[in-house]
Amino acid sequence: MPRLLVAAGAVGLLAIVSLFVGVGDVTPAGLLRAVLADDDGSHQEVLLVLASRVPRTVAILLAGAGMAIAGQIMQLLSRNRFVEPSTAGTVESAAIGILAVTVLAPGAPVMVKMLVATATALAGTALFLRILRHVPLRSVLVVPLVGLMLGGIINAVSTFFAYRLDLLQSLNTWMTGDFSGVLRGRYELLWLTFALVVVAYLVADRFTVAGMGQDFVTNLGMNYRAVLALGLSIVSMVTAVVVVTVGAIPFLGLVVPNVVALIFGDNLRRTAPWVALGGAGFVLVCDLVGRTVRYPYEVPIGVVVGVVGSAAFLFLLLRRDARVA
Amino acid sequence: MSREHSPTTTAAGPVSSSDRPPSRVGLAPAPADRRSLWVMIGLGGALLLAAAAFMTLGAKGSWDFVLPFRGTKLLAMALVGVAVAVSTVLFQTVTDNRILTPSIMGFDALYLLLQTSLVFTIGSARLAAVDAGVMFGVELAVMVTFGVALYRWLLTGARRSVHVLVLAGIVLGVLFRSLSSFMQRLIDPNEFQVLQDAMFASLNSFDRSLVWPAAGLLAVAVGVAWGLRRRLDVLLLGRERATSLGVDHRRTVGLVLVVVAVLVSVSTALVGPIMFFGLLVANLAYRLAGSHRHGVVLPVAALLGVLALVAGQTILERVFAFDTALAVIIEFLGGIVFLVLLVRGEKR
Secondary structure, three states: OHHHHHHHHHHHHHHHHHHOOOOOOOOHHHHHHHHHHOOHHHHHHHHHHHHHHHHHHHHHHHHHHHHHHHHHHHHHHHOOOOOOHHHOOHHHHHHHHHHHHHHHOOOOOHHHHHHHHHHHHHHHHHHHHHHHHOOOOOOOOHHHHHHHHHHHHHHHHHHHHHHHOOOHHHHHHHHOOOOOOOOOOOOHHHHHHHHHHHHHHHOHHHHHHHOOOHHHHHHOOOOHHHHHHHHHHHHHHHHHHHHHHOOOOOOHHHHHHHHHHHHHOOOHHHHHHHHHHHHHHHHHHHHHHHHHOOOOOOOOHHHHHHHHHHHHHHHHHHHHHHHHO | OOOOOOHHHEOOEOOOHHHOOHHHHHOOOOHHHHHHHHHHHHHHHHHHHHHHHHHHOOOOOOHHHHHHHHHHHHHHHHHHHHHHHHHHHHHHHHHOOOOOOOOOOOHHHHHHHHHHHHHHHHOHHHHHHOOHHHHHHHHHHHHHHHHHHHHHHHHHOOOOOHHHHHHHHHHHHHHHHHHHHHHHHHOOHHHHHHHHHHHOOOOOOOOHHHHHHHHHHHHHHHHHHHHOHHHHHHHOOOHHHHHHOOOOHHHHHHHHHHHHHHHHHHHHHHHOOOOOHHHHHHHHHHHHHOOOOHHHHHHHHHHHHHHHHHHHHHHHHHHOOOHHHHHHHHHHHHHHHHHHHHHHHHHO
8 A cells, every 4th residue: 555655656757748838937936936926927927827727737747647447347347458448449449429410410519519529439349349249259369459450440430420520630639649629627527537446446346357257247246248338338437528628648548557467466456546647657658758859849748659559569568478488 | 379260271181282292283283282373364354354444444645645544553552462462471471470461560650750750850951852663662771671680670579479569569569650750749840740751651742753663672572482482381390391392491581581671661662551452462362372382372362462452442432432432441451350360279
């Protein structure tokens, strides 16, 4: 437990650093003076922090923790280390849902978009699992391959319509995570992922048991389909919320849980806090890199995580292979 | 690793054509050869029709403008079709399976990454002063060096299962693309403009000055591949048997990878990445060819590749007025074919 506290402290420290990194000049001392003096000249700084920096940092923490937990749940349910929302067609399905709402009901509130995206994400993930059932003797690696291909096919459909309807740019923003647009009033939906992560933690033991296979679960008197449905709903909703508000963050749900599992094993009740913290910290670091490397411009988080995440994925893949061979 | 076929199960019977002694050259062709011949003639005829339709349908205005304009485009499509088809067949022979293709393994993403790195390190202003052909030559040299080294390591180093390779390739592609877009974000927005066109597959916006150098390169690369065709037939028997039959496996694979790198550079430089096109064409070609000899499969695949591009583009552009959507449609169909191949391959 103390180790967990240290880790939480480190992430908290990073979060505080994140409040003071950006184009607008805000220093801790200046902020303190502004709060104490409360004069008009320094009001600007308080506004900046409250309207932009705090929402952004909170959004990063929520999205990071949510996507990492979503990846972990998917890995337990599919019993495969290489599955996560972006290798199962979930992200692409969510994006096609948002595209559909944007085209058919342009004025719909964000909540509607999110719900439709959740529904399509759920449908896409269910389709993924259905295809997998047609692959009898599947090797571990066929599973993510099927997911990646399914995602590619769904994405081709979205691209086709987005291209015809001049929405390619919007599609691009949903597929590439970017926190630079996060402002007060535009990210609050992400708190939903917080609730979902808490739910996931409360039923963590069920997912851990589900990871041991359908027969085992049924033996223990649990309803496997119910656990599966609950898990997939949580995953789809988290994915939909994140894609709607900030855009997809690829491979996050794959890298963080795998690293945590290397250290702490597979008991979700025990690893969930680590996975959530790890996801939040990882996204925070990547976003800080994206914010500073090309100052005063920004590199979107989806790109930074894409580089780091795919490199880490490759490492896991080839390392695992070397060990097996 | 199980091959989906073996050369001994052709329609011609248990004797594979590559085992035939050269003295039989003058005799009547085996049924399989006759079938392959008809397939090639049929494809050639269809291609001529498609090309004629592409050149003439819906033309308005002076022929002096239309014919050269569309002619260059037709030539570019032919180059891309041949390059993608031949490179995919070669790559699948070398890697000994039917689902790996150069683009699935991230080859064209690597090319784009190299292009981006060049703009990133040298700057577009200085690059603009350099002739496009010279530039292409530099990119090609870098691509061949890096690509061959990387994929040689991946393919012939430790023995890896196909699934590891495919997954590693796809993720490598993601990594290369992310790195490219990372660098693009770091460079000046003006310089980014130069690159942006290259990142999307489009059969309409290709660099016309590259067509002739690309044609020359393609001719050389395809010539080398054609010279290798008998050795490639032997490679289909597997690494051990090929070695015992006197084929230097390592050297041949290295040489083939060089050819593949050149071909991929040609097609990517002309139109950009099309991920699943090669997969579609190569697998159709295996089915149609009626033989596993590269002397048949390579021309059939090349004809099919060009035919698919020309006919597809003609139909989409002239009949449906759908401009550049062909690449997206190929992606959609190719993804489905890939899934089917994957699921069916697993069942066996």
